[in-house]
Each structure stands twice: as C-alpha cells, then as structure tokens.
Amino acid sequence: MICPYCSNEMRKGYIQCRDGVSWTPKKQWVSALSSFAKDAVALGTDDKLMPNGTAIAYNCENCKRVIIPYGGEN
Numbered sequence: 001m002i003c004p005y006c007s008n009e010m011r012k013g014y015i016q017c018r019d020g021v022s023w024t025p026k027k028q029w030v031s032a033l034s035s036f037a038k039d040a041v042a043l044g045t046d047d048k049l050m051p052n053g054t055a056i057a058y059n060c061e062n063c064k065r066v067i068i069p070y071g072g073e074n
C-alpha cells in the first residue's frame with residue numbers, strides 16, 4: 001500500500017489484541033472487551049483464536065501513521 005500522506009511504500013503488519021481490535025467513537029473507560037462498546041467497528045479478522053483478534057495494518061515509518069483497512073480480506 002502506498003501512503004496517502006507521503007507516497008512512500010507502507011509496510012504490512014498486524015495489530016493484535018486478545019479482546020479484539022475495534023474502533024469506537026468514544027474513549028472506553030475499560031479497554032477490555034471494547035468490541036462490545038456502542039457503535040464499535042470490528043477491525044480484525046478471525047485468527048482462529050479470536051474472531052476479531054488480528055487486524056492487518058500498514059505502517060508508514062516515514063510519517064508515523066498506521067492504516068487499518070477492515071471489512072474483509074485486505
């Protein structure tokens with residue numbers, strides 16, 4: 001993936017959490033089980049341990065940004 005900010009090639013990797021990887025519109029008081037928060041968006045895929053435990057993420061080491069596509073195989 002090409003970084004949309006600086007146009008450098010991004011490095012593919014993973015963000016993992018045993019409780020699932022989610023985006024939430026509000027900061028959670030308790031980070032555990034954030035997948036169940038109101039309006040949570042699951043970012044991860046099934047890693048055979050957790051259904052939402054591993055998100056594929058692209059890291060731009062040049063401008064220190066990570067992009068996480070979600071909603072299918074990426």
Ligand SMILES: [Zn+2]
Nearest residue numbers: 003006060063
């Ligand atoms: Zn960049």
